[in-house]
Amino acid sequence: MASERDKVVIALVQMSCTAEPAANLAKAEQHIADAAAKGAEIVCLQELFRSHYPCQTEDPSFFDLSEPIPGPTTQALGKTARDRKVVIVASIFERRAAGVYHNTAVILDTSGQIAGRYRKMHIPDDPRYYEKYYFTPGDLDFAAHRTAKGNLGVLVCWDQWFPEAARLTAMAGAEIIFFPTAIGWWHGEPARVRPKQRDAWETIQRSHAIANGVFVAVTNRVGIEGELEFWGNSFVADPFGEVIARAGAAEETLIAECDLKKIEATRRNWPFLRDRRIDAYGDLLRRFRS
Numbered sequence: 001m002a003s004e005r006d007k008v009v010i011a012l013v014q015m016s017c018t019a020e021p022a023a024n025l026a027k028a029e030q031h032i033a034d035a036a037a038k039g040a041e042i043v044c045l046q047e048l049f050r051s052h053y054p055c056q057t058e059d060p061s062f063f064d065l066s067e068p069i070p071g072p073t074t075q076a077l078g079k080t081a082r083d084r085k086v087v088i089v090a091s092i093f094e095r096r097a098a099g100v101y102h103n104t105a106v107i108l109d110t111s112g113q114i115a116g117r118y119r120k121m122h123i124p125d126d127p128r129y130y131e132k133y134y135f136t137p138g139d140l141d142f143a144a145h146r147t148a149k150g151n152l153g154v155l156v157c158w159d160q161w162f163p164e165a166a167r168l169t170a171m172a173g174a175e176i177i178f179f180p181t182a183i184g185w186w187h188g189e190p191a192r193v194r195p196k197q198r199d200a201w202e203t204i205q206r207s208h209a210i211a212n213g214v215f216v217a218v219t220n221r222v223g224i225e226g227e228l229e230f231w232g233n234s235f236v237a238d239p240f241g242e243v244i245a246r247a248g249a250a251e252e253t254l255i256a257e258c259d260l261k262k263i264e265a266t267r268r269n270w271p272f273l274r275d276r277r278i279d280a281y282g283d284l285l286r287r288f289r290s
Helices: 021-037 060-065 072-084 157-161 163-171 194-212 261-269
Strands: 007-014 042-045 087-097 100-108 114-119 145-147 150-154 176-180 184-186 215-219 222-225 228-231 235-237 243-246 252-259
Touching (some): 007 021, 021 042, 021 072, 021 252, 042 176, 042 215, 072 087, 072 100, 087 150, 087 176, 100 150, 114 145, 114 150, 150 163, 157 163, 157 176, 157 194, 163 176, 194 235, 235 252, 243 252, 252 261
Parallel strands (some): 007 042, 042 087, 176 215
Antiparallel strands (some): 007 252, 087 100, 100 114, 184 228, 215 235
């Protein structure tokens, strides 16, 4: 499953957003250019980076934020990928057809062409995260997208809580699993709960790195939008689960070098994929056992 590369430098763009899509796109393009100048070969943007996070309310006017794929954002970022010779992972509000929308991540190769796309599978419906109103669940399966810079898996935000998603993506051959994310605290949540939520969020994703012997790279947004305060703290974990790079709570482009040889070394010592009892997991296809 491994690519021919030993090491790859990745960047996670953690930024605040305005209500103006064009301004957010320009800002993201500048961050990508800055990351490329620092040696980044793969750049991941946060979930739905072109707008304020729209799902705090159920407002049909927000469907106007959607666009087709290919479309304006993939065209603009494809040019940036080609000019900067980087792979870009970008999260887009996809208009698939009239009345059918997806929360979609697109992988743009160094040629500027689309190397793959992933439609968010797990769609939340929580207070201020009313995504079921906007997005149809994905139907493109869990995949590894082959690019000039490595074999990349992409999952989106709420997917990060489901070990099955990370497992299947790793089994497809992903070396790095990227998680474009928009997660934060509601203004009314007590201070004592906040660090517990953030710690759980990090712990579950580090566990994906350990259980599957892959790198995990998580890009979260920052800033206050409506009643949500996005906590940032984007990070990269290696196949041993060690956090090798971490951002703070402000705007930042996080740079990390991933030594892909660690995948083989870790899996030799922790052969979880070898020891899986695939003959005994049939009940995973059931909702519950009673």
